[in-house]
Amino acid sequence: MLRSSLTSAAAMSRNLVLTGTFIHTPSKTKLEVLTNTAVFVENGVITSIMPATSSLPSTHHHIASPEGSFFFPGFIDTHIHASQYPNSGIFGTSTLLDWLKKYTFPLERSLADPVKARQVYSRVLQRTLANGTTTASYFATIDVDTTNLLADLALETGQRAFIGRNCMDQESPADYVDPTPEASVERTQRVVEHCRKIDPEGKLIRPIVTPRFAPTCSAKSLRGLGDLAEKEDLHIQTHLSENKPECEWVAQLFEGSKSYAHVYDDAKLLTPKTVLAHVVHVSDEEVKLLAERKSGVAHCPVSNNALGSGCCGVKRLMRAGVKVGLGTDVSGGYSCSVLENVRQATLVSSLVALQDGSKGEEEKLTFIEALWLATRGGAEVMGLEDKVGGFEVGKEFDAQLVGLGTVEGKVKDSAVDVFGWEDWEEKTAKWVYRGDERNTLKVWVAGREVYSK
Numbered sequence: 001m002l003r004s005s006l007t008s009a010a011a012m013s014r015n016l017v018l019t020g021t022f023i024h025t026p027s028k029t030k031l032e033v034l035t036n037t038a039v040f041v042e043n044g045v046i047t048s049i050m051p052a053t054s055s056l057p058s059t060h061h062h063i064a065s066p067e068g069s070f071f072f073p074g075f076i077d078t079h080i081h082a083s084q085y086p087n088s089g090i091f092g093t094s095t096l097l098d099w100l101k102k103y104t105f106p107l108e109r110s111l112a113d114p115v116k117a118r119q120v121y122s123r124v125l126q127r128t129l130a131n132g133t134t135t136a137s138y139f140a141t142i143d144v145d146t147t148n149l150l151a152d153l154a155l156e157t158g159q160r161a162f163i164g165r166n167c168m169d170q171e172s173p174a175d176y177v178d179p180t181p182e183a184s185v186e187r188t189q190r191v192v193e194h195c196r197k198i199d200p201e202g203k204l205i206r207p208i209v210t211p212r213f214a215p216t217c218s219a220k221s222l223r224g225l226g227d228l229a230e231k232e233d234l235h236i237q238t239h240l241s242e243n244k245p246e247c248e249w250v251a252q253l254f255e256g257s258k259s260y261a262h263v264y265d266d267a268k269l270l271t272p273k274t275v276l277a278h279v280v281h282v283s284d285e286e287v288k289l290l291a292e293r294k295s296g297v298a299h300c301p302v303s304n305n306a307l308g309s310g311c312c313g314v315k316r317l318m319r320a321g322v323k324v325g326l327g328t329d330v331s332g333g334y335s336c337s338v339l340e341n342v343r344q345a346t347l348v349s350s351l352v353a354l355q356d357g358s359k360g361e362e363e364k365l366t367f368i369e370a371l372w373l374a375t376r377g378g379a380e381v382m383g384l385e386d387k388v389g390g391f392e393v394g395k396e397f398d399a400q401l402v403g404l405g406t407v408e409g410k411v412k413d414s415a416v417d418v419f420g421w422e423d424w425e426e427k428t429a430k431w432v433y434r435g436d437e438r439n440t441l442k443v444w445v446a447g448r449e450v451y452s453k
């Protein structure tokens with residue numbers, strides 16, 4: 001149940017003390033388990049973390065994690081197409097470029113209808129929150145008004161969201177295209193203004209400049225968007241090197257650029273605030289460029305598997321110093337669950353380890369590293385590392401309460417069987433490999449309860 005419709009004191013209170021077990025990843029390789037702990041939250045921010053005692057202040061609303069459950073940082077989905085949510089699971093045997101034409105562009109175009117857009121965007125917000133996603137970086141459609149509606153709905157539901165209007169002014173369907181490069185920029189500006197109007201400090205909602213990907217953007221529009229992002233100090237998101245035919249197409253379209261990554265760099269679109277989705281087929285030189293520019297990568301393993309795009313070697317990117325988070329890439333990815341992507345990130349990394357020329361075991365991601373990517377890694381990619389991603393004094397309380405087994409009878413239908421002799425690390429592993437939204441009992445963003453089962 002979404003909390004925007006509720007007005008109970010518990011849901012509204014911004015001064016909280018939460019007690020019980022807290023689990024997070026302070027570093028890439030460490031899972032920290034804080035048992036019998038109290039976390040105090042004032043105005044959405046963690047003010048102290050201490051051992052739980054029996055006397056708790058009456059000034060704070062008290063929430064205890066039921067036996068067998070634990071608090072975990074909210075997930076950060078660094079790449080999701082809100083408009084494509086109705087197509088989740090519908091992709092057949094297509095690969096990227098035919099999938100775009102057959103399934104994706106027609107659906108996105110139809111979302112210019114505000115009634116349909118409201119229905120779809122409300123649902124995607126509800127479903128991602130139910131899966132523990134507290135921050136999402138959204139692609140909407142090319143339509144300004146309904147992209148602004150997505151921003152309104154995200155603010156209303158309380159999710160932290162980056163809102164992007166898709167820019168595409170070439171190589172696109174005649175009825176789904178920006179007419180000129182100037183229109184791509186001007187329409188983006190209108191979304192930026194709207195986001196800034198509804199959330200002037202960007203506490204929850206921020207605009208993000210969104211050239212769809214190089215093939216559908218003229219060099220002029222890319223440059224115009226780069227200039228806009230620079231002038232307004234904006235976040236940027238796009239796709240890079242997802243599948244091989246796409247890379248070949250970009251080489252043909254942008255003969256003057258040294259590589260696909262350079263197409264964006266030539267337009268000033270590689271910055272510390274840039275999120276690049278996929279990054280599967282890249283040269284060492286391109287990886288070096290991303291690291292130099294401090295741009296981040298949204299690793300989308302479910303989508304890469306579904307559309308047969310390839311196996312992204314994330315450890316290679318991380319070794320080179322590139323920031324990495326996880327993205328569901330709905331609906332290239334059939335699931336809006338970041339947890340599903342945590343799981344598949346580890347599985348794909350095992351396949352990468354078997355590839356010729358790989359560094360073998362070094363390519364493997366543990367489930368702890370994958371959870372780090374889903375929280376702190378994503379926070380770094382979105383420039384939110386000081387605000388969210390873990391439990392520390394000064395960070396905002398973006399969290400999910402995860403129940404395993406038969407907690408208060410609420411998760412009886414959970415697929416995770418807990419026998420009682422597992423330690424917390426083992427329980428967390430079971431959640432990663434067997435869990436789903438049935439295990440997400442409650443979700444908070446900046447201390448506000450935004451979802452409860």
Ligand SMILES: O=c1[nH]c(=O)c2nc[nH]c2[nH]1
Pocket residue numbers: 081096100104212213239242303329332
């Ligand atoms: O996974 C993807 N989803 C998209 O919508 C898209 N557009 C360009 N490239 C894309 N890749």
Ligand SMILES: [Zn+2]
Pocket residue numbers: 079081239277329332
């Ligand atoms: Zn995508």
